[in-house]
Amino acid sequence: MDRSATLTPTHDQETSSLLVDHAVFTSVRSPMGEGYRIIAASGGLRPDERMETTRRAPSHGGLNSEDPDALGLVGFPLPTGRYCVGLVRHAGKEHTSRGGLRVHTHFVFLNRAQFAAFACDPWLVAGAIVAIDGDEPPLKPETTCPQLCLGDGCSQPPDVSPRMSSVEVGWLESIVAAALRGDPLVANAHGSGDGCEQLAWRVIPSVMREKRSMSIGLTYAPSRALDICFISERIEETRRLVMNTRTLWIDPATPLPGVGAQAQGKGQASSAPYADWLVLTRTTLDSGRLGELIRLCDAIDGDATPDGLATTARLYDHIDEVSVADAADLARLTTRYGGFAPTCRAQKLLVERFKKTAAHRAQQLSQEACEE
Amino acid sequence: MNMEPSATMRKLEPDVCLICGTRNPDSAIQCGVCFAPMAVVQDAIAQEREPEIVSVVGESNVGKTVYLGVLLDMLAQRAGDFKAIPKGAYSVDLQQTVISHLAHRMFPPKTPMEANSWYWAYYQVLHRALNRWVDLVMPDMAGESLAAEVQNPQTFRVVHSLLNKSSGMLLLCDAAQAANGATQPDFFGMKMLSYIDSVLGVGRDQRINTPIAVVLCKADHCPECFDDPEAFVEANLNRVWNLCENRFANVAFFAASVVGSLGYAYDEKNQEATAVPLHTALCGILEPFEWIVQQL
Numbered sequence: 001m002d003r004s005a006t007l008t009p010t011h012d013q014e015t016s017s018l019l020v021d022h023a024v025f026t027s028v029r030s031p032m033g034e035g036y037r038i039i040a041a042s043g044g045l046r047p048d049e050r051m052e053t054t055r056r057a058p059s060h061g062g063l064n065s066e067d068p069d070a071l072g073l074v075g076f077p078l079p080t081g082r083y084c085v086g087l088v089r090h091a092g093k094e095h096t097s098r099g100g101l102r103v104h105t106h107f108v109f110l111n112r113a114q115f116a117a118f119a120c121d122p123w124l125v126a127g128a129i130v131a132i133d134g135d136e137p138p139l140k141p142e143t144t145c146p147q148l149c150l151g152d153g154c155s156q157p158p159d160v161s162p163r164m165s166s167v168e169v170g171w172l173e174s175i176v177a178a179a180l181r182g183d184p185l186v187a188n189a190h191g192s193g194d195g196c197e198q199l200a201w202r203v204i205p206s207v208m209r210e211k212r213s214m215s216i217g218l219t220y221a222p223s224r225a226l227d228i229c230f231i232s233e234r235i236e237e238t239r240r241l242v243m244n245t246r247t248l249w250i251d252p253a254t255p256l257p258g259v260g261a262q263a264q265g266k267g268q269a270s271s272a273p274y275a276d277w278l279v280l281t282r283t284t285l286d287s288g289r290l291g292e293l294i295r296l297c298d299a300i301d302g303d304a305t306p307d308g309l310a311t312t313a314r315l316y317d318h319i320d321e322v323s324v325a326d327a328a329d330l331a332r333l334t335t336r337y338g339g340f341a342p343t344c345r346a347q348k349l350l351v352e353r354f355k356k357t358a359a360h361r362a363q364q365l366s367q368e369a370c371e372e
Numbered sequence: 373m374n375m376e377p378s379a380t381m382r383k384l385e386p387d388v389c390l391i392c393g394t395r396n397p398d399s400a401i402q403c404g405v406c407f408a409p410m411a412v413v414q415d416a417i418a419q420e421r422e423p424e425i426v427s428v429v430g431e432s433n434v435g436k437t438v439y440l441g442v443l444l445d446m447l448a449q450r451a452g453d454f455k456a457i458p459k460g461a462y463s464v465d466l467q468q469t470v471i472s473h474l475a476h477r478m479f480p481p482k483t484p485m486e487a488n489s490w491y492w493a494y495y496q497v498l499h500r501a502l503n504r505w506v507d508l509v510m511p512d513m514a515g516e517s518l519a520a521e522v523q524n525p526q527t528f529r530v531v532h533s534l535l536n537k538s539s540g541m542l543l544l545c546d547a548a549q550a551a552n553g554a555t556q557p558d559f560f561g562m563k564m565l566s567y568i569d570s571v572l573g574v575g576r577d578q579r580i581n582t583p584i585a586v587v588l589c590k591a592d593h594c595p596e597c598f599d600d601p602e603a604f605v606e607a608n609l610n611r612v613w614n615l616c617e618n619r620f621a622n623v624a625f626f627a628a629s630v631v632g633s634l635g636y637a638y639d640e641k642n643q644e645a646t647a648v649p650l651h652t653a654l655c656g657i658l659e660p661f662e663w664i665v666q667q668l
Binding site: 027031032033034035036037047050051054055057058059060061062092093094095096097098099100221222223224241244245246 | 400402404407481484486519520526527
C-alpha cells in the first residue's frame with residue numbers, strides 16, 4: 001500500500017524568504033594577510049559561528065580529488081542552532097607558489113525552518129549555491145556582504161533506482177543505524193551508484209539530520225570532527241586513519257554487525273535500540289518503496305528516540321494491517337489509536353491515514369456483513 | 373656526557389597525550405583531541421626523559437615549514453656544534469618533504485589547517501659545545517590555524533596546549549615584506565606575542581622568561597637585516613620590538629634565509645607568476661635554534 005499521499009512535505013511558513021547569511025572561506029592575498037580564512041561574510045554571522053566554521057572548513061588539499069572541477073560538500077550544526085552548509089571546490093592555483101589548487105568553500109547558514117525547506121538535505125542547499133555562484137566562485141575579500149537569497153527551497157529526492165541489491169541495502173542500513181546511535185562513521189562509497197550518498201542521508205530521520213554533521217568529496221580529517229563522511233577515493237589511506245578509533249568504517253562488503261539480521265522476521269522482537277525502525281528501513285528498501293521511505297524520514301521532525309521511532313514504525317505497519325483486518329483486529333487497532341498523541345509530523349500524518357483506512361475497512365466489513 | 377634520565381621527569385603514560393593530557397585508547401595513533409602523534413609520548417617514555425617542546429610560529433606563508441625542514445636537515449647532517457637523532461620515521465617526513473621539493477626547485481606544499489595533517493618531529497639533539505643532550509619536539513603548525521587561534525582563542529585548542537607547553541619559541545617574521553613597508557608582519561607578530569603573553573599568563577609586573585627567538589625570514593630580499601637584526605626589527609617591526617621589550621625578558625633577534633635566488637615562471641594563459649627557488653643558500657638557520665637550546 002502506498003502511503004505517499006499522506007507524507008507530501010509541507011513547508012513551514014517561516015521559510016517564505018530564504019535569505020541566509022553566508023561566508024567565503026579560502027586563501028587569497030589581501031592587505032589583512034594571506035592564507036585560508038573567512039575572506040567575506042554577511043553581517044549576521046556570529047563570532048562562535050565564525051570559529052566553528054573556521055575549525056571545520058577544508059583547507060589546502062581538503063578536496064579528495066585533484067581534478068580542477070572536483071566538488072565537495074560539508075554540513076554541520078552550529079552552537080547557535082543554525083545549520084551550516086558549505087560547497088567546496090577548487091578555484092584556480094594556490095597563489096603562494098606552494099603548488100596545488102586553491103580550495104574554496106562557500107558557506108551558507110540556515111535556521112531550522114530554512115534548512116527544513118531543503119528537506120534538511122545539504123545536497124539540495126549546495127544546488128542552490130551553485131545556481132547563484134555559477135562556475136566562478138567568489139574570491140573578492142569583503143568585510144560585510146549582503147545576505148544571499150537561496151530561492152524557494154526544494155525537497156526533491158535523489159535520483160536513484162528504487163531497486164537495490166542486498167549489499168546496497170545493508171550499506172544504507174548500516175549508515176542509518178550508526179547515525180541514529182550518534183556514532184561517527186566513514187562510509188566507503190567507492191563503486192556505489194550516483195546519488196547513493198545523498199540517499200543514505202535522506203533515509204535518516206529529518207530531525208536527526210539537523211543534528212549530524214557530514215561531508216562528501218573531502219579528504220577525511222579527524223580534526224574536522226564530522227559525524228558522517230562519505231569517501232570514494234583514497235580508500236585504504238582513510239581506512240587506516242579510521243582504524244583503532246571510535247569512528248566506524250562502513251564498507252558495502254562488510255555492513256555493521258547485526259545489520260540485516262533484524263529483518264529476518266517481522267515477528268522477531270529485538271531488544272536493540274532502533275531495531276523496529278531499522279526493520280522498517282530494510283523492508284521498505286527491499287521492496288523498492290524508496291520514495292515512500294524518504295517522505296516518511298522527511299516528516300520525522302520530532303521524537304526520534306528509540307521509542308518514538310518504534311511507535312512510528314508500528315503505526316506504519318498497522319496501516320497495512322488495518323486495511324485487511326477482521327472485525328476484532330479492527331476494533332483492537334482502532335481503540336489503540338483512539339486517543340493517540342503524535343510526537344512528530346510523520347506520526348500525525350500516519351495516524352490520519354490510519355483512521356481513514358480503518359474507517360474504509362469498517363465500511364467494507366459492514367458491507368460484507370450485509371451481503372451475507 | 374649527560375644522557376641520564378631526567379630527575380624532574382613527570383610520570384608519562386603511553387596512552388596520555390604529551391601535549392594536551394588527554395587519555396586515548398591504547399591503539400590510538402594520534403591523540404583524539406589535539407591530534408599529536410601518540411608515538412611522541414611513547415618515544416619519550418623510551419628515552420626516560422621528558423622532551424622540550426620548541427614551537428615555530430608565524431603567519432601563513434612566512435616560511436615555517438621551509439625553515440623547520442631545513443633546520444632539521446642541517447641538524448641531521450651534524451651542522452655546527454650539533455648532532456641529532458630522529459626518533460621515529462615520522463620525524464623525518466618534514467625534512468624529507470622540504471628538501472626533496474627544494475631539490476626539484478619547488479616550495480613544499482602548504483601545511484593544511486587540519487591538525488591531524490601536521491608534521492611532527494622528535495629529535496634527540498646533542499649540543500657538542502655544551503656537551504648536553506636535549507630531546508626536542510617540534511610541530512609544524514599551519515599559519516592559518518595560528519592566526520585563527522590568535523584571533524579567536526579556543527578555535528584550535530592544540531595551538532594553546534602547544535604554546536603553553538613550549539620551552540622555547542621561534543617567531544618567524546617576513547623581513548621582505550617588512551622592508552617593503554608592509555605593516556602586516558608587524559601586526560601579526562604583535563598579535564602572536566600578545567597571545568603568547570596571555571597563554572603564559574604572568575603578572576603584569578613580570579616579564580615572560582620563555583626564550584623567544586624573533587627570526588627575520590626571507591632575509592635574502594633585504595640583506596641589510598643580517599648586519600643588525602635587532603636594529604632592523606626596531607626600525608621596521610617597531611610594534612613587535614616594543615612589545616618584546618615590555619613583556620618578554622628573554623628575546624633575541626636573528627635573520628635567516630634559505631633561498632639563494634628566486635626565478636619567476638609566468639603562465640601567460642592564466643596570467644599567473646609562480647616563484648621558483650632556483651637554488652638554496654642557507655644563511656642564519658642554525659643560530660636562532662642554537663640560542664634557544666642554550667636557553668633551555
